[in-house]
Amino acid sequence: MKVGSDIEAFMDRLGHRFAKPELLVRALTHSSIGSATRPDNQRLEFLGDRVLGLSIAEALFKADRTASEGQLAPRFNALVRKETCADVARQIDLGAVLKLGRSEMMSGGRRKEALLGDAMEAVIAAVHLDAGFETARKLVLRLWGERVETVEEDARDAKTALQEWAQARGLPPPAYETVSRTGPDHAPVFTIEVHLASGESERAKAGSKRIAEQSAAKALLTRLEGDT
Template sequence: MSSHQKPRKTGQYGRLYDILEYEFTNDALLREALTHPSLEGGKHYQRLEFVGDRVLGLVIAEWLHDYYPSLDEGGLASRHTNMVRKEALAEVARDMKLPDFIHMAKSAEDNGGLKKSSILADVCEAVIGAVNQDGGYLNAQKLVRKFWTRYIDQDAIAQRDAKTRLQEWVQGRQMQTPKYVMTDRTGPAHAPFFTIEVRVKDWEPEVGKGTSKREAEQDAAAKLLRRLES
């Protein structure tokens, strides 16, 4: 840490401040953003989610406008939809390590609440809303740009969302759900490398590789989808 930077707070959210690269003046706002409605008797994330949804939409719209100067309104709109979809929000929430900080009733947690994309997406928007309310729009904009940088490249979005697009393709033709089977795992425990095969009935399977199961599945899905669509 350089000499001109003040030290981060060391409370329960100290690690999260470091991840977000933003330190709250009002910790209560952050706690509200991280609190699931299953915890009765106090504030929860839904009001801040409302704010965060609007802030995120505006930040992404402005960013796309500048990033793609020759793109028409329809092209901007489709890219905007990709960047604010539930799956992207949930993945950003995982990048932020938000599941480690969410407060929810044990019954909701036991029901898989910390893994549900819908909940993670809501909390992600609430955190953006909380930053906006605590530190203003420019800080919220900085946060969004930090965690959405990889999504601004639409080729990367298409690659990362290949599983969803493959699922939609087979469902639209009343075909069976794709199956993903890990066929190999190499490398040490701290740096594994996965080989995964995706199978759709009546079609030759495709093989994907990656440093995580998710990456390998996306790779396999993208390859099979390209073949199916051709």
């Protein structure tokens, strides 16, 4: 199968030359443009999620042979969650080659976290089907890179940690307030402020309330721990 120069360039960024490039094309095809003659990437996403999970689980298992299941689980979750997959997708500019329907394209689909994360998983599956699990595993570890080594910080649930900090000092749980919501419907930006009953607060912005809350909690916790 002959592919365009954009797909050729993406294979260079990905670091894998496909013997069956039709697998990559399918991995990049969103359901908004899929059809009976142009299958989308949903089945590949299902497989890629499992290939990614096994690759990361094995890497964490080998990296820290003394860690308990309770320590490994949050690290694993931080590395395979949709936000991380989307971040890796941006790293290789996957959005530039996504095949989208007109409505999805007009609504900013190339930048959407869910679409990027799903497509990244589908691409991993395509590599697995094209060249086997070992090649896919090596690709995952190369693309995820230092994230595997520095995951302990990312795995920390800032909201839980901040609540524990407050409870240890006899304070009620932190309160989260949506200060503003800006941007178009397809790409909103939320500003969240977290408050403690003792008067401390911090703000953060993100494309989802959950991420903004985590970022605000992390910022406040970092300041509080620095003060102590």
